[in-house]
Amino acid sequence: MKVPSPTEFDLLSALGMREVSGRDLAKRYEEETGKSMSYGTLYTAMRRLKDGGWVTARDDEDGDRRVRYFKLSGAGATALPKLIKLQSDFALGEVVV
Amino acid sequence: MKILFFTVTLIIMISGSHFVQSVIGRVPTFTHAALIWEEQEGTLILQMFGISAAVLAMVLTVLHTMTSAGSSINSIVNAPLNTLAAMRWLISRAKRDEIDLIIHDLKEDKAEMLCQKHSKTFIFLVLSWHVTRTICAYVWDGVGSIVSKVIPLAKYLPK
Numbered sequence: 001m002k003v004p005s006p007t008e009f010d011l012l013s014a015l016g017m018r019e020v021s022g023r024d025l026a027k028r029y030e031e032e033t034g035k036s037m038s039y040g041t042l043y044t045a046m047r048r049l050k051d052g053g054w055v056t057a058r059d060d061e062d063g064d065r066r067v068r069y070f071k072l073s074g075a076g077a078t079a080l081p082k083l084i085k086l087q088s089d090f091a092l093g094e095v096v097v
Numbered sequence: 098m099k100i101l102f103f104t105v106t107l108i109i110m111i112s113g114s115h116f117v118q119s120v121i122g123r124v125p126t127f128t129h130a131a132l133i134w135e136e137q138e139g140t141l142i143l144q145m146f147g148i149s150a151a152v153l154a155m156v157l158t159v160l161h162t163m164t165s166a167g168s169s170i171n172s173i174v175n176a177p178l179n180t181l182a183a184m185r186w187l188i189s190r191a192k193r194d195e196i197d198l199i200i201h202d203l204k205e206d207k208a209e210m211l212c213q214k215h216s217k218t219f220i221f222l223v224l225s226w227h228v229t230r231t232i233c234a235y236v237w238d239g240v241g242s243i244v245s246k247v248i249p250l251a252k253y254l255p256k
Contacts, residue, residue, distance in 0.1 A: 023202045039199040040231030044238045047195070059194075065201040066194075 001079060002052045007037075008045050009087075012054060012072070012080055019058070019071040022046070046070055054079075174217055177224040178203055181231060188235055199231055 004012060014029045026042050029035075049055045054076035058069045072080065178200055185196040203224060210220045 022198060023205060026202075038227055038230035038234055039202050040195075040234035043195040043199060044234055047192075065204075066198060067201075068198050 001054065001075060003083070004049060004052070004054065005045075007041075008049055008054075009083070011042070011045055012049065012076065013084075015055065015070060015072055017072060017077065019069045021067050021069050023067075025070060043068075049076075174207060174220045174224060177221065177228040178207075181228045184232060184235075188239070192235065192238075196235075203227060 010033050011025065011029060014025060014032050020028065022039065022042060025046075026037055026039060029037050029042070046055060046057065050057050050070075053073055055070050056073045058071070060067050060069060181196060181200055181203075185193045188196070206227075207220060207224060210223065
């Protein structure tokens, strides 16, 4: 699995373990990071994460519109806590490269 | 019709400036020599006039569209969304679904802003901003895809 970029990592953190629609994910990202993200950036980043095996996507109909829901994949749910721990250890200087 | 008007205006202005320059014996060029004000003053003025006129025509066309009689809130604030919908034909089929999703999400944002009693100018500006960022994101994504495909070919270049 390809290591996510900082933006993709923030998206994965905002996603959590629940299934979230694209629009709700953008709002959650904004609340958690304080930065706004365009829907174009969000969907392209989530597409890359899906291609990398981090998330799964499911399309659904909500009235007259289509909605895409994202959820951490099994491999993503396993790898993300390890990646978070690695990043925090790196920040604390406990990892020597 | 408006796009045709703008395009024709642009062509006439640029061609006109080049024609006049050819008549007076100056070569229409953007070389370094052309930027020397004392030598190419006439050329620079004509080119700036042509470009300014074309930009002005474009701005007037957009303003006319925004303020034309019979325009409703929906027609003005939907203009950025219609632009995004037109852009979907320029990208690959796999990504067109994403554009549809983005348009639906922006429509929901528009409905929220209308409920919050924001002015149509504000809504238009917000949607235009989001559409611009979306288009830039897809252009950047496209450039990245092209570069990632071209780079492996570099190994076949003669050393």
